[in-house]
Amino acid sequence: MTAERVEPIAGQDERDRPLSNRTRAERWSVAFPFGWDADELVARRNLLRWAVMASGALFAATGVIAGLSFRLERRRGERQAVIAAAAVPPGSVHYFAYPTADDHAILLHLPDAGFVAYSGKCTHLSCAVYWNEARGQLVCPCHEGVFDPRTGEVLAGPPPRPLPQIELSEMGGTIYAEAEVLRGL
Numbered sequence: 306m307t308a309e310r311v312e313p314i315a316g317q318d319e320r321d322r323p324l325s326n327r328t329r330a331e332r333w334s335v336a337f338p339f340g341w342d343a344d345e346l347v348a349r350r351n352l353l354r355w356a357v358m359a360s361g362a363l364f365a366a367t368g369v370i371a372g373l374s375f376r377l378e379r380r381r382g383e384r385q386a387v388i389a390a391a392a393v394p395p396g397s398v399h400y401f402a403y404p405t406a407d408d409h410a411i412l413l414h415l416p417d418a419g420f421v422a423y424s425g426k427c428t429h430l431s432c433a434v435y436w437n438e439a440r441g442q443l444v445c446p447c448h449e450g451v452f453d454p455r456t457g458e459v460l461a462g463p464p465p466r467p468l469p470q471i472e473l474s475e476m477g478g479t480i481y482a483e484a485e486v487l488r489g490l
């Protein structure tokens with residue numbers, strides 16, 4: 306069936322022409338006045354543009370947040386008295402809480418390296434690390450993570466980072482924790 310165009314009457318506006326005087330295709334375009342091909346092209350282009358802009362914005366925001374959290378979380382805690390130095394003779398260990406009451410920490414008095422302290426939270430899945438005197442190592446029992454007592458570096462097992470180190474000072478015979486320093490982020 307071929308569509309037949311009905312010419313408008315002279316002097317009559319095309320838009321005023323009654324539907325009954327129009328071809329089937331013309332009636333269809335009046336009911337749905339959209340240029341489908343062009344609209345589709347524009348919509349796709351716009352969608353692509355918005356997707357690229359949104360991805361870029363998300364990427365930039367993630368970078369900013371990561372940068373801020375890196376700077377903000379490098380050091381935690383305030384000065385806090387830990388224990389009298391004389392109470393921890395060489396070769397012994399003292400467990401304490403730092404930088405908050407919920408954070409497990411370990412102070413070691415190494416015979417050849419003096420006082421060192423670390424977070425007692427394993428950097429793998431946060432199990433409690435303890436001093437294994439027989440092995441002379443800091444050990445996480447959950448998955449056999451092993452840390453160097455001199456540096457807190459990982460010696461074995463799955464932990465991805467060294468233990469956070471706790472900076473110490475000594476004044477008037479007392480050991481103070483100054484800050485917990487996160488490493489290898």
Ligand code: FES
Binds near residue numbers: 429432445450463
């Ligand atoms: S939680 Fe410490 S090794 Fe897995």
